[in-house]
Amino acid sequence: MVAAKRVFSEKGLNKATMEDIAKEAELSPGTLYLYFKNKDELFSSLSIRILQYLNIRLEHITNTEGEKKPRDRIEALKEAMYDVYEFDPVMLINMFHLQSSETLKNLSPELLDNIKELSQSSIQTTARLFAEGIEEGEFIDEHPVALAGIVWAIFSGVVLWEESKRIINDEKNYLKQTLGTAFEVFERGIRKTPAKKGGSRKADGST
Amino acid sequence: MVAAKRVFSEKGLNKATMEDIAKEAELSPGTLYLYFKNKDELFSSLSIRILQYLNIRLEHITNTEGEKKPRDRIEALKEAMYDVYEFDPVMLINMFHLQSSETLKNLSPELLDNIKELSQSSIQTTARLFAEGIEEGEFIDEHPVALAGIVWAIFSGVVLWEESKRIINDEKNYLKQTLGTAFEVFERGIRKTPAKKGGSRKADGST
C-alpha cells in the first residue's frame, strides 16, 4: 500500500504500528492481514517496490547504452542510483536497514526469494556494464561482479553516511555532491588508462 | 557491559530484552537501570566503545606514519577499519543502524554529544591523512574531508553489503576481499599520477 509507505517513512519500522498504517490506508487493522501475513512482510513488500524500481532503471541503462565511454557508463549508473534515492529516500534507507537485520529471518520463503532474485538481478545487470567495459579494454581486469558489489556498497554507504551526518550534526544533505565525488573517484580508479584531461571537477564544498 | 554486547550481537536491538541482558550479566533488571538510563542508552554506550576503538586505531596511524607512500596510507586505513570490524562485527553493524535511526532521538544530550564528538574526531583524523597526501602532491586536489567521508562510506557500505549477501544468499563472508578491492580502486582513483606498475593485485574471484 502506498499509505503504508508514508507511515514507515515517517516513523520508522519499529515505531510505526499496524493501526497507524490501517488508519492511513483508511482500512481496519484486520484487513491488512488479508493482504500481508504480518508486519514484517508488509514492510518488506515496500522494500521490494524500490528494488524493482532500481532494476527497471538499471535495465534501461544497459538497453540504451550505445554510448560507450566508461565515464558515461558510470555517470549513468550514478544518475540511476540517485533517482532511486529521490524516488523515496526514507524507504531506501529503511531498506538498507532491512538488509542485514533480524527482520529478514521472519520473512516468508516466497518473499525472501523475491528479494534474493531482485538483488541478484540488479547486481548482474550492473556487472554487465562493467564486463563490457573490461572487454573493451577500458576498465581494469577485475571481476565484474566484484565491481558491481563495490558500486552498490558505495551507493548505500554514501546514502547512510549522509543521513547519519544529517541527523547527528544537523547538516543539510550533501548526498548529490558526495555521491558525485565518490563515483568520480571510483570511475577513475577502475579505468585502465588515465583519463586524458586529468582534472577533478571540483565538487565544490562537498564534504 | 561486555555481556550486553553478547546479547545485542545475538538478537539485535529490538529482539533483545533487558531481562535477557540482565540474565547474561548475572544481574537483576533493576541494576541495569542504575548504570543506564534506558535501553537505548545502554545500546548506544556499546556503539561508543567501538567508535572509541576506531579513533584509537586512526590516531595510531597518523602518529606512526613516517612511511609516506599514498598506497601505504590507504592500506593502513583499510587495515584499521578491518580490525575495527573484527573487533566486533555485529556491534559495528548495529552501530551503522544506530546512525540514521529514530533511536538517536531518545539519547541523553551528553551521550549524543559524545557520539558527535567521536564521529567528527574520526573523520578529521582521516581527513588529515588525505590532506598530507594532497600537500605532497600525491593525491588529487579534492577536499580532504570529502575524501574522508567517502572512505568511511565505502567502509560501512561494504560491511553492510557483505552482511546482506551473507543473510540473503547464505554466502560466506568475503568482506576482506571486497574491502581490499574497494580500497585499491579508491586509492588508484585519488592518486594524481598513475602507479608505476598498472596492475591490480587480482582480488581472486571475490565478489
Next chain:
Amino acid sequence: MVAAKRVFSEKGLNKATMEDIAKEAELSPGTLYLYFKNKDELFSSLSIRILQYLNIRLEHITNTEGEKKPRDRIEALKEAMYDVYEFDPVMLINMFHLQSSETLKNLSPELLDNIKELSQSSIQTTARLFAEGIEEGEFIDEHPVALAGIVWAIFSGVVLWEESKRIINDEKNYLKQTLGTAFEVFERGIRKTPAKKGGSRKADGST
C-alpha cells in the same frame, strides 16, 4: 465501568492495579486502554459520575423548590449531599482526594474541563439557592458563592472527618448525625432573624 468502581472502592487509587480491574471487569488489561488513556483517567472518569449525580440532585432541588422556607432549603441540600454520599461513599472520598492532588495534572484537557465544568455548575446551582434566600431577606447578606463554597466545604470536611474517625478509632459511622448538626448550625448561622423556637433538636451525643 461499574467494575472499576468496586476495585477502587476496595483498594484505593494506589493499591488497585489495572489487572485487578481488568479481572473484575472480565476483560483483559489491554482492553481497558481502549477506553481509558491511562489509570488516572479511568479513575477520574468515575469521579465524574459522582459529580454528575450531585449536579442532578442539586438541580432537582432548585426546580422543585416552591417551598420557600430557609430551613427547608438547607434541609434539602443536606439530604442531597447525604444521598450523594450513600450513592457511593468510597468513591466520594476518593474524589475528595482527587481534588487537590498530583493526579489532576495528568488528566487529558477534555477530562479536566469536564471536571471543572461540573464543579462550577454544582457550586452555582447551590449559590442560587442562597441568592434567593438573600433576596427574600431570610439569609444574611453574604456573597452567595461564598456560602455555597462553605456548605460544600462543610460537607466534604464532615465526610472526611467521620471517615478518619472510623479508621483511627474504629468508631461506627455517625456521618448522618454530624452532618445534621453541622447543617443546623450553619443554617442558624446564616439566618437573618433568629428562629422562633430557639431549640437544637439534640443530635443525641453523637460525634
Next chain:
Amino acid sequence: MVAAKRVFSEKGLNKATMEDIAKEAELSPGTLYLYFKNKDELFSSLSIRILQYLNIRLEHITNTEGEKKPRDRIEALKEAMYDVYEFDPVMLINMFHLQSSETLKNLSPELLDNIKELSQSSIQTTARLFAEGIEEGEFIDEHPVALAGIVWAIFSGVVLWEESKRIINDEKNYLKQTLGTAFEVFERGIRKTPAKKGGSRKADGST
C-alpha cells in the same frame, strides 16, 4: 526529618521516592530505614509533627482564656487553625489525605496510637472551649465534642476546598477569607442569644 517534609511537600506522597528524601537529607537510603520502619511511617511521622503543633496551639488557647466572650473564643480557634495551615500548608493537606486512606492501615501500632492520642487530645481541648461556653449559657446546648468535630471538619473542608479551587480553576488562595466567613457563620450558629450588633463583617470579595 525536616528534609523529608520538603520532598513530600513538593512531590506528594506517591511521587516522592525514598531516594529523593535521602538525597535531600544528605543521607543514604539505607540510613532512613534505621530511623523509620518504612515509607508510610516516615510520612506519618511528619503528620504527627503538625498534629503536635496544633495541640500546642489549642492548649495555649485554653490556658490564656480569661477572656470569656464566645466570639473571641471562636476567633482564637480560627487563628490557631490558620496558623497551623501556614506552618506548613502542603503537609497539612497531605495529612488530611492521610486520614481516611489505605496508608493508615500499614502503620505500626505505636505510631497509630500516637496519632489516635493526638487526634483525641486536640478534639477534647477544643471541646472544652465549647463546654465552657455552654456552661456559661452562651452557646447552644449541643454536645461539645460534636461541636468540636464540626469545627475541625469545617477547617479541613475549607482547606481542601480552597486547594481544589486553586488547582482546578487556577484561582488564587482565598483561604483566609473563606475560613473567616465560615467561622463567623459557625459562631453565630451556635450562639444562644443573637449577637447584639447583627452585622456580618463582610469578608469582602471572598468566595
Next chain:
DNA sequence: CATGAATGAGGTTTCATTCAT
C-alpha cells in the same frame, strides 16, 4: 552508625494478531 549497590517483584502500557460478525 552509616552506606549504597543490588534487588526483583510488580506496575503500567503497548501492539501484533485474531475472530466472530
Next chain:
DNA sequence: CATGAATGAAACCTCATTCAT
C-alpha cells in the same frame, strides 16, 4: 471482503527494601 473490539503476552521501567561491608 471487511471489520474492529478484544486479546494477552511481553516489554520496559520503578522503587521500597535489604544486607554485606
